[in-house]
Amino acid sequence: MFEVGFLGGGNMARALAGGLAKKMPPEKIHVIDRHPEKLEKLAADFGVTVHEALGEWVTKLDLIVLAVKPQGMKAALEPVVSLLNPKGAALSIAAGIEAQVLRGWLGGYPVMRAMPNTPAMVGCGTTGFWAPADISSDAVAQAKTVLAAAGDVVEMDDEAGIDLVGAIPGSGPAYVFRFMEALERAGTRRGLSPEAAKALALGTVYGAAVLARESGEPFSRLRENVTSKGGTTAKALEVMNARDIDEMMDEAVEAALKRTAEMKALFR
Numbered sequence: 608m609f610e611v612g613f614l615g616g617g618n619m620a621r622a623l624a625g626g627l628a629k630k631m632p633p634e635k636i637h638v639i640d641r642h643p644e645k646l647e648k649l650a651a652d653f654g655v656t657v658h659e660a661l662g663e664w665v666t667k668l669d670l671i672v673l674a675v676k677p678q679g680m681k682a683a684l685e686p687v688v689s690l691l692n693p694k695g696a697a698l699s700i701a702a703g704i705e706a707q708v709l710r711g712w713l714g715g716y717p718v719m720r721a722m723p724n725t726p727a728m729v730g731c732g733t734t735g736f737w738a739p740a741d742i743s744s745d746a747v748a749q750a751k752t753v754l755a756a757a758g759d760v761v762e763m764d765d766e767a768g769i770d771l772v773g774a775i776p777g778s779g780p781a782y783v784f785r786f787m788e789a790l791e792r793a794g795t796r797r798g799l800s801p802e803a804a805k806a807l808a809l810g811t812v813y814g815a816a817v818l819a820r821e822s823g824e825p826f827s828r829l830r831e832n833v834t835s836k837g838g839t840t841a842k843a844l845e846v847m848n849a850r851d852i853d854e855m856m857d858e859a860v861e862a863a864l865k866r867t868a869e870m871k872a873l874f875r
């Protein structure tokens with residue numbers, strides 16, 4: 608079994624390390640963070656090995672997961688470079704820093720990229736993963752094992768796919784929450800209590816997602832199944848189509864991608 612270390616013990620590292628601790632010996636999972644209270648909680652909750660400082664332990668890692676915020680990444684990597692295991696590889700989960708840039712900061716060390724999303728915190732993540740062609744198959748398998756501990760992993764053909772993952776499942780929970788807020792408000796405006804409106808909106812999205820997953824049917828077929836000709840659902844959908852929901856989602860994703868490109872340019 609491999610040794611994995613997380614540089615940064617924040618929300619995302621917690622989601623991944625917590626899931627992984629159920630699948631491999633937790634003492635083989637290392638986490639470093641500058642907040643001792645986060646480390647204490649990680650050790651108490653999952654039994655992982657925690658570190659307040661870099662040291663010889665880093666040299667034994669097969670995989671190092673780069674899990675600090677993008678703006679702090681370069682500074683965090685500087686003291687790590689001389690400690691890296693020459694037989695290992697890195698996996699970055701940071702948004703907007705290209706593999707080539709990270710590789711440069713790490714003195715040529717091989718770097719894979721992944722983009723998880725916040726449902727990873729409850730084991731329901733959707734993560735995009737990409738590995739350059741020169742990464743060993745062992746490193747790829749280890750990275751996928753780590754990511755799969757928090758949900759589904761979808762492999763991308765190229766690094767640009769990671770940007771799309773950021774704009775669709777990465778930001779996507781916020782799009783869905785925004786829709787839920789609107790559905791909730793439509794209920795409270797018509798006299799539902801806030802509790803009832805919230806429960807109905809949540810149940811709608813949860814039930815629809817589970818039904819879609821379990822049936823495997825195309826979304827369009829599922830929608831048609833709920834929509835009788837001339838019925839109430841058809842009338843509601845007419846309103847949504849008149850506002851061109853496809854165009855709106857397309858523009859939203861495009862705006863997220865544009866912002867990603869701006870952020871990437873800052874790190875080049």
Ligand SMILES: NC(=O)c1ccc[n+]([C@@H]2O[C@H](COP(=O)([O-])OP(=O)(O)OC[C@H]3O[C@@H](n4cnc5c(N)ncnc54)[C@H](OP(=O)(O)O)[C@@H]3O)[C@@H](O)[C@H]2O)c1
Nearest residue numbers: 615616617618619640641674675676677683700701702723
């Ligand atoms: N959260 C998400 O939805 C999400 C989704 C996809 C990707 N990501 C990516 O995942 C990465 C981590 O995100 P997060 O939300 O988990 O961030 P976070 O909660 O801020 O966790 C990062 C942790 O690392 C610590 N840290 C920073 N530099 C350090 C250093 N040099 N040595 C030791 N500890 C250090 C931070 O301390 P300080 O707070 O003091 O800096 C913080 O405790 C980011 O790059 C983000 O882009 C996040």
